[in-house]
Amino acid sequence: MQIDGLRFMMVGGASGMGRATAERVAAGGGKVAILDREGSAGAEVAASLGGTFHVCNILDFEGTEAVVQEAVDALGGLDAAAITAGGGIAARTLSKDGPHDLDAFRGVIDLNLIGTFNLNRLQAWHMSKNEPNDDGERGVIINTASIAAFEGQIGQVAYTASKAAIAGMALVMARDLGSMGIRVNAIAPSLFDTGITAGIPEDFKDVLVKDAAFPKRMGHPYEYAMLATSIIENPMLNGGTIRLDAGQRFAPK
């Protein structure tokens, strides 16, 4: 799909990798709708890109349906969507206080897995109404996993479960939606310099990326955006989870 003229929904677009992706799509001539939480910088980011902002908490599963509709109406349809809204907690399966809190585990699954799938099913529904392009494409969906989906560290059991599920869904959804010309991929970043990692002290960032092959640094949000727009543009990228990690493999801790 071409970026020029693309009708693009960026969930989590107020900050970090989502913001960089919205900026890159807008710079390429795409039309952008940003969904993000109340109190985020979503309105300012959208205004700077000539796009629209739609307040959305993806944990409000019923409310999200109406917000997605509102964003699609503003765009005049939906060709592509990406999701970076998400997050995690740090807790071991067992700690000195006892077993992992089950509600805390469920909360991470709700945010990353159910939140993502809820958006995907609605996004795919809107995309299915498009006239196919010359290659038969009606839409493309990009989800955000993590390299923790494959080698989660100590204390990441809930986060890894949710991100492994996002990675696992990519091929199944691509197969489900293939007959409609809708592609689904996930991006699995290593550590990226975004709002979520902003509180990490500089010297500790060096420790966190020491196992990367090259470059030994955190990723820049625009490097995520470069991959996201490649996925949009390249019809052969489908059903996969693409690592964006400078060759890093997480150690146990």
Ligand SMILES: NC(=O)c1ccc[n+]([C@@H]2O[C@H](COP(=O)([O-])OP(=O)(O)OC[C@H]3O[C@@H](n4cnc5c(N)ncnc54)[C@H](O)[C@@H]3O)[C@@H](O)[C@H]2O)c1
């Ligand atoms: N930054 C990293 O090192 C890294 C590495 C691997 C995976 N990830 C994944 O990337 C995503 C975070 O993106 P980022 O790193 O650009 O962080 P970020 O904090 O800069 O941006 C995330 C955006 O998502 C929004 N968001 C969070 N929860 C939301 C909710 N419930 N409803 C709506 N919007 C919500 C935030 O307001 C924020 O604007 C997460 O899914 C995270 O697991 C990040």
